[in-house]
Amino acid sequence: MRTLLEVQRKLLPDFLLVMQKRYDILRYIKMMQPVGRRSLSVSLNLTERTLRGEVDFLKSQNLVNIFSSGMTLTDEGIEILDKLEGIMREVMGIDIMEKQLQDLLQVDEVIIVSGNCDETPWVKKELGKACANRMKREWNSKNIIAVTGGSTMAEVANSLSPDEASRKLTFVPARGGIGEAVKNQANTIVEKMAQKAQASYRVLYVPDQLSGEVYASFQKEPAIKEVISQIKSADMIIHGIGDAMAMAERRNSSPEMLKKLLDGNAVGEAFGYYYDENGKVVHKVLTVGIQLDDLSPEKRVITVAGGKTKAKAIRSYMKGAPSSTVLITDEAAAQELIQGNYTP
Amino acid sequence: MRTLLEVQRKLLPDFLLVMQKRYDILRYIKMMQPVGRRSLSVSLNLTERTLRGEVDFLKSQNLVNIFSSGMTLTDEGIEILDKLEGIMREVMGIDIMEKQLQDLLQVDEVIIVSGNCDETPWVKKELGKACANRMKREWNSKNIIAVTGGSTMAEVANSLSPDEASRKLTFVPARGGIGEAVKNQANTIVEKMAQKAQASYRVLYVPDQLSGEVYASFQKEPAIKEVISQIKSADMIIHGIGDAMAMAERRNSSPEMLKKLLDGNAVGEAFGYYYDENGKVVHKVLTVGIQLDDLSPEKRVITVAGGKTKAKAIRSYMKGAPSSTVLITDEAAAQELIQGNYTP
DNA sequence: CTACCCGGGACGTTATATGTCCAACTTAAC
């Protein structure tokens, strides 16, 4: 059933809306029966005429009786409604969660893929695919795409495919090296994405953890400067989110820094910034490229992260995320985000 | 998944057609890619414009690529198509079988409910329900409904429910007693149907197996005569089908008659007529009421019978059935009818 | 009896889907 719904979501997206509408109508009739069109239509937020159309249809399907005293469900209607209850819980699950998260996190759009990254390995691929599709939808109006590192981003790269618009794109790393393993470094991923999309790309090789002086002189280097200016003018930023401590360890951070993160209660990390539970920046990795201030609402920010274990990290980052953000996550993280919110 | 499809069949009937259409389009694109609109539209029997509408939609869903060299499936399209194949086998199963049987048996309409009467007890109830719904669809233009006996008919009676039109109906037994147990006798069922539909009814009590003389005098009796004339003018006839030998035994037929049936290779029985494999009448129970000749095309005949074991009987009767017949059966019988037909 | 709510008929309006035709472009063969 899961796959059937999944397929239908793609193949007949608005039919599910119709199904939901009719489900609501049946439900309300059951509760309010016998009931007339007028009172029903206000309860359902439908105009009287459209409600009438639906009711005529339901009557033709023998699901409702229409008497002069009002409408009631037929036995068959009750039966169908019973079966629908179970189905709807599943159908509406994802849609509803997407809307809930949209409200909760105050962002433009939330996309949820079903499953749990932590448990089922191919769910991360689904995340990547969803992200690739989402990118595609508006990359004809964008030119420069900045991406970060991470295993999730690597999957995004895997899912990209070329089309006419994609060839005009330029991929750049969002920031200079921040200590990932080569495979998941931003530079590597940028290259892969560009290759998959048949686009151009620029890389930015800078040593990790620069000291203040070198940092300044580096930025004056013409070649570096040009790449940096491209990065700064990126139209779209794709990035993952990590668990703060896990990231810090993976990056071989110094003991002092680890302490700083611990003291600051850092839980989330995104492109080199560490956040605490309230979304406050605890620490930032000093490197070139996009800074938090650069995330203006004109830029499209796509945040990709899934898995129950990352829910806290996602929440921490999202507290301060611009509303132009699109969050792509999985069911497990979404559930955790929604539930966790009521028990802080 | 089964229940989901069942619900959708009721709640969004035309949606299955759309799904099938899009499935076909995807399938053809996969086979013929890269392919243009024109050649695709002729292959699919769609006008170019409608095909274009569908393709635009599929493109917006990222399922097909459109290049100037033609259309191809995207990776996602291939994936969806894969999942669809499995689903479609189930979705189209019933629809397709209905059409196949319509052709095979040369009747106006075939309705199949899923399951097997012989194995799952509630499938017979589903048959009854389906029959009741079908009757409802046109009983506002009919007045007299003749019904036969049998356990299936008893379930039809159970599923009836009253409405405005039903109160004007009159139920009559199709023929005089032909030896059923009381519970499943036509008279009993007539009474029950009338009660369920809040309609009127007439019964016809005649002794079984009349001899020629008494038969003649019986028909002259005024009260009987009136009922018989009502029966003859019935607008709708609802009847079941039985296995010939099983019916004969249940009716305590004489050894001579059993021999006659055996010799004639009788396999099916319907309202007192016994048929052989080719649809030839082997024997008819002599009684008053509707005779085979009365089944004119103006009358709506609804035949209800299910279960794998009855497939042969159904086929034998259907050979001579008028095209105004509506066959209501179950999946098991339908499969047997279709498959059995290729291995005679 | 009256006032209210009921379904359903009628009709003009609007949105959507479809039929039809053409222009610009790509590709492949010659």
Added chain:
DNA sequence: GTTAAGTTGGACATATAACGTCCCGGGTAG
């Protein structure tokens, strides 16, 4: 290089379905 046959995509008139709006007659409760 040129032609021919294929492709998509734009434009526009038209048919069709959905919808908004109004009203009527019939039940029903107060």
